[in-house]
Amino acid sequence: MAWCLLVPVVHGATSIAHPGEFLDQAERLRTKDHPQFLQMLERIHREGPQLSEAEQWHLRYLDAWETMFEGNYLKSEAAFHQIIEQSGDPVLIAKASGLLLSNLSINRRYEEAFALANRLASNLSAIKNPQVRFPLLTNLSQMLDFAGQTDLAVQYALMAQEAIPAGESPCRPLAAEAAALYNGKRLTSASPELQRAIDACLADHDPVLANSMRLMLGSLYIDEGHPEQALALLDRVAPSVRSNHYYPHMLSSRVERAQAYLKLGHVSEAKKAALEALAISQPDDTGEWLTDDYQVLYQVEKQQGHDAAALAYYEHYSSQEKSHLDDLRTKALAYDMAEQHFLVQKMQAERLSKQNSILKLQQSLTTKAIESGRLSIALLLVVLISVVFWLLRIKRSQLRFKQLSCLDGLTGISHHQHFIGEAQGALQLLEKRGGSACLIAIDLDHFKQINDTHGHALGDTVLRRTVAICQQQLRRSDLFGRLGGEEFCILLLDCDRDQGIALAESIRMAIEATLLDIDGVVVTFSASFGLASINPSGYDLHRLCRDADAALYKAKRNGRNRVVADTGNGSLATALA
Structure with a gap:
C-alpha cells in the first residue's frame, strides 16, 4: 500500500527511464488500483518514451484491456486478434486469448468462445512456460465454469494453482476454483476452498476478486438460513464495493441485502434494498441476481396484500427467469x-x-x-x-x-422455445379450418418448499412424475412443454372449453392423489391450473398465454390446487376446486 501511495509522486517527478518495468507496474495495478492504472496509461502515451517492439505490443495489450473494461467489446476484440496474430509474444498471446474468451462470452457469441476454448485446450500439453500456461489455465477454468462443466473447471483451476509463475499471487486460480464449486452447488459457507480464496485475494490487495468471494459467502449464508451473518458481512464489504463501482458487486450486494432482510421478516428494509438494486440494473440484464430481486419484490408485495403490485413483479420475475434459463x-x-x-x-x-x-x-x-x-x-x-x-x-x-436440442433434459418433453414454435404453427393451421383449442398453464404448488425441505433430487422426481401423469391423460395430437422451473403448458387441439376444463380437473385430481415414497419419506403435492380457449382469446398464442397466466394467477391466489378458466366475457371463474 505504501508503494502504491508513492507511485504518483515518483512518476510525476521523473521521466519514464525503464518503460518495460513501468508497463509491468501498470498491469499489476489494473484491478488493485484502477484510477492509478489509468493515470500511468495516460502518462506513457503523453510522454511517448522510446519503446522496443515488445514494449509497444505490451502497451497495445493494456490499451485493449482498458477498452474492454470500458465496455467497447468490438474495438477490444479487434485489438486482441491483432495481438494474437502479429505480436509473436507467447505470454501476450496467452493473455489476449483469455480475454478474447471473456469478450466473446459477454457478447453471447458462445459457439465462437467454446470453439476457441477447445483450440486452446488442445494445445495446452505443448505449453511448458508458466508465464504462458498460467493465464491460459485460469481463463479455461472460468470458461468451462461458464459452460456449466464444473468438474473440468475445477480441474483447470487446480492445474493453474500448480503452474503459478514466480511473483504471481494464487488469488485468481483459487477464486476460479471457488467460483466453479459455487456454481456447481458444491460449496458451503464453511468450505476451506472459499476461505483460501478470500485470504489470498485480500493478501494480494485485489478488492474486485476479494469482494466477489465475500459476496459469494454472503449468498451461502442466506441459503443456509443465516441472514444475520450475511448482513454483517455485507456491512463490512460495503465501503469497498462503493469505492470500486463494479456493477456486478453493486447489484448483487443490494439483492443479497434484500434477501437477508426478507428472511428476517424486515419487509420494508427488504423492499428498499430490492428497489435500490432495480434502480441501478441495466436494461438488458438477464442475470440471476435480477431474477432474485424481482422474486423478493413479489414476496414483499404479496405479504403486504398488494395483489396488483405482486402480480406485476411476479410477471417480471417469471420473464426474467425464463430469459435466464433460455440463456443457460x-x-x-x-x-x-x-x-x-x-x-x-x-x-x-x-x-x-x-x-x-x-x-x-x-x-x-x-x-x-x-x-x-x-x-x-x-x-x-x-x-x-x-x-x-x-x-x-x-x-x-x-x-x-x-x-x-428440442427436448427438456430433465422431463423429456418439449422445452420452452420448441413448444412455442410448435404451438404457433399448430394454431395457424387450426385457424384456417376454424377448429377449437384450449391452452392450459400449470404451476406446481409450493414447489420451492419441496426443494428446500427434501432436496432438489426429490424435486426433480416430482417434476418427472407430474409429466408422466399429464402424458397419461393427453392425446398424441396435444402439445406438451415445460416453460421453466415448475411451470408447464398444454395446447389441446380440437378441444372446446368444457372439454379442456374436464381434462384439467382430471389431471389435477390425479396429481393430488399421487403419493411419493422416497426412502421412507412420503411426499404429496398439488398443482394450480389456468385455462384459456380460443373463444374469446382467439388464435393468437401470445394472448392465449396471457389469459391462461391470468387464470393461473387467480387459481393460486384463491388457494391453489384448483382449475380456473376464462369465462369468455373478460373475467375469470373457478371451474373446479
Whole structure:
C-alpha cells in the first residue's frame, strides 16, 4: 500500500527511464488500483518514451484491456486478434486469448468462445512456460465454469494453482476454483476452498476478486438460513464495493441485502434494498441476481396484500427467469455444438492421416508380388470399413443431438422455445379450418418448499412424475412443454372449453392423489391450473398465454390446487376446486 501511495509522486517527478518495468507496474495495478492504472496509461502515451517492439505490443495489450473494461467489446476484440496474430509474444498471446474468451462470452457469441476454448485446450500439453500456461489455465477454468462443466473447471483451476509463475499471487486460480464449486452447488459457507480464496485475494490487495468471494459467502449464508451473518458481512464489504463501482458487486450486494432482510421478516428494509438494486440494473440484464430481486419484490408485495403490485413483479420475475434459463440453454447448446465440431474436425484429420498412410502403403505394395497385393487390398478394405463406421457414428450423433436440442433434459418433453414454435404453427393451421383449442398453464404448488425441505433430487422426481401423469391423460395430437422451473403448458387441439376444463380437473385430481415414497419419506403435492380457449382469446398464442397466466394467477391466489378458466366475457371463474 505504501508503494502504491508513492507511485504518483515518483512518476510525476521523473521521466519514464525503464518503460518495460513501468508497463509491468501498470498491469499489476489494473484491478488493485484502477484510477492509478489509468493515470500511468495516460502518462506513457503523453510522454511517448522510446519503446522496443515488445514494449509497444505490451502497451497495445493494456490499451485493449482498458477498452474492454470500458465496455467497447468490438474495438477490444479487434485489438486482441491483432495481438494474437502479429505480436509473436507467447505470454501476450496467452493473455489476449483469455480475454478474447471473456469478450466473446459477454457478447453471447458462445459457439465462437467454446470453439476457441477447445483450440486452446488442445494445445495446452505443448505449453511448458508458466508465464504462458498460467493465464491460459485460469481463463479455461472460468470458461468451462461458464459452460456449466464444473468438474473440468475445477480441474483447470487446480492445474493453474500448480503452474503459478514466480511473483504471481494464487488469488485468481483459487477464486476460479471457488467460483466453479459455487456454481456447481458444491460449496458451503464453511468450505476451506472459499476461505483460501478470500485470504489470498485480500493478501494480494485485489478488492474486485476479494469482494466477489465475500459476496459469494454472503449468498451461502442466506441459503443456509443465516441472514444475520450475511448482513454483517455485507456491512463490512460495503465501503469497498462503493469505492470500486463494479456493477456486478453493486447489484448483487443490494439483492443479497434484500434477501437477508426478507428472511428476517424486515419487509420494508427488504423492499428498499430490492428497489435500490432495480434502480441501478441495466436494461438488458438477464442475470440471476435480477431474477432474485424481482422474486423478493413479489414476496414483499404479496405479504403486504398488494395483489396488483405482486402480480406485476411476479410477471417480471417469471420473464426474467425464463430469459435466464433460455440463456443457460443457449450456452449449453453452443458448448455441445462446439464439442461436436471439434470432434468432427479431429475425425476428419484422423481420416486424412489414414488416407495418406494408405497412399504410401499402396506405392510400396506396387513393387511387391501378387501375395503382397492381396494383402494391400485387404488392408484397404479394413480402413474403408472403419471410415464408413466413423461417418455413420458421426451422423447418428448429429441426429441424436438434433432430437435432444428440442427436448427438456430433465422431463423429456418439449422445452420452452420448441413448444412455442410448435404451438404457433399448430394454431395457424387450426385457424384456417376454424377448429377449437384450449391452452392450459400449470404451476406446481409450493414447489420451492419441496426443494428446500427434501432436496432438489426429490424435486426433480416430482417434476418427472407430474409429466408422466399429464402424458397419461393427453392425446398424441396435444402439445406438451415445460416453460421453466415448475411451470408447464398444454395446447389441446380440437378441444372446446368444457372439454379442456374436464381434462384439467382430471389431471389435477390425479396429481393430488399421487403419493411419493422416497426412502421412507412420503411426499404429496398439488398443482394450480389456468385455462384459456380460443373463444374469446382467439388464435393468437401470445394472448392465449396471457389469459391462461391470468387464470393461473387467480387459481393460486384463491388457494391453489384448483382449475380456473376464462369465462369468455373478460373475467375469470373457478371451474373446479
